[in-house]
Amino acid sequence: MTGELSPIDKAKFVAAKRAAEFVEDGMRVGLGTGSTAAWLVRCLGEMVEQDGLKILGVPTSTRTAQLAREVGIKVISLDEARWLDLTIDGADEFDADLSLIKGGGGALLQEKIVATASDQMVVIADAAKEVEHLGSFPLPIEVIPFGWQTTQALIEETLVSMDVMGRQASLRMNGSVPFVTDEGNHILDLHLGRIGNPRQLAMVINQIPGVVENGLFIDICDKVVIGYGDGRVETRDINEGTVSEDRLDFVETDNLFRDI
Template identity: 85%
Template sequence: MTGELSPIDKAKFVAAKRAADMVEDGMRVGLGTGSTAAWLVRCLGEMVRDDGLKFKGVPTSTRTAELARDVGIEVISLDEAKWLDLTIDGADEFDSELNLIKGGGGALLQEKIVATASDQMVVITDASKEVETLGAFPLPVEVIPFGWQTTKALIEETLVSMDVLGRQTTLRMNGEVPYITDEGNHIIDLHLNRIGNARQLAMVLNQMPGVVENGLFIDICDRVVIGYGDGRVVVRDINEGTEEEDRLDFVEDDNLFSDLLE
């Protein structure tokens, strides 16, 4: 398998593999959405199949739920689980305090609900996602369809008084029609370039009528697992103030991962 993987995919794979080892029998685990989270679900499916791992997964999107079922993971809803031991998800950006921008895959609302209903949140990522200051990646804001243009204008007006470098906003599209989230909402992407006070911006955005949730995850992530293309993995724990480095061997042949390479 590794001969077909790009360095970035190798980094995502080893991060996912390392995080999968954190899942233990009997756990209730939030399963993230996105390309890196897909590697995680595949790794966990392999552990269910080959090692007899028994746990219950709570997906953060319909596509994650479908993938989890396909690889043999028992899927339940958050209402059934009530509370989770662990959520493992990707991120579009993270800073030194493990604050995140998420929502590039369009599932930020369910991702934030699941993450905050967990004892711990672990982010799996590659080194390119680490930034000094959040904001280079567009910040997604989920809004209800009714009056979305008014909500967009209100957001733009509010950004004038925020500590941000850019103020362009765009409605996320799916081809020629607006992108629709699993909850039936739209997403407005904020092209801010730099966010000086992420905590303040998150609070202000969520006070606006029409805004459902924003992609700033503040004080939610506990650990980040950073993968590298040479197999190195760094695990950073914000609560313990620790950083550990390891190296993982690649699995050369496993059809669980074949469709991720297409």
């Protein structure tokens, strides 16, 4: 129940609850991956069950697809949807320009494809995810398994000429074996400390052979909904240049908080 949630989980919940209000009947909605996005899927599932909301959800991972089906959201593929009205997803970091680092959950490739196939992307996050400069969170790079060590060496060599503080790259592991994405690839996490020019870094990294995609989301996010542990919610719209704030009350709902 909500009374048992940590302040961080409360923050994630209120951000997700507010963002769910952007979803309208008949929409095709991209569903993100990660702990905050899972709250959003649960909120939408409650709206489907209790309010009769009718939407088509395009998940960004097998985990999200499974959860969406469990809560009653009709799931289709991006190829079936072709284009989306809205994508709502979390972020590992965001800055004042609403540039993001994503991929902590390992789904950055599908997340970026879905987000860029949407009229609008809304990011939901707790306040701790806001940073002055991107880079404290390791930057995920999805790479093909073939020659990944060569790709890693090329990335580290390239970082010498980039405006970053650190240059170490490490292979993400799942226990004793390499982590494998839904697309069958590996992830290299770049420990950069600070990224001085995210746009330049994103362009250069993607030119390296073996790199599939990077976790920098530039000029993709339209709104960020920031949740706080006391129930406050702040919404920033980068296109309108507006900032609004209100507060949500916690309501205990068995369907929403089961298995939490």
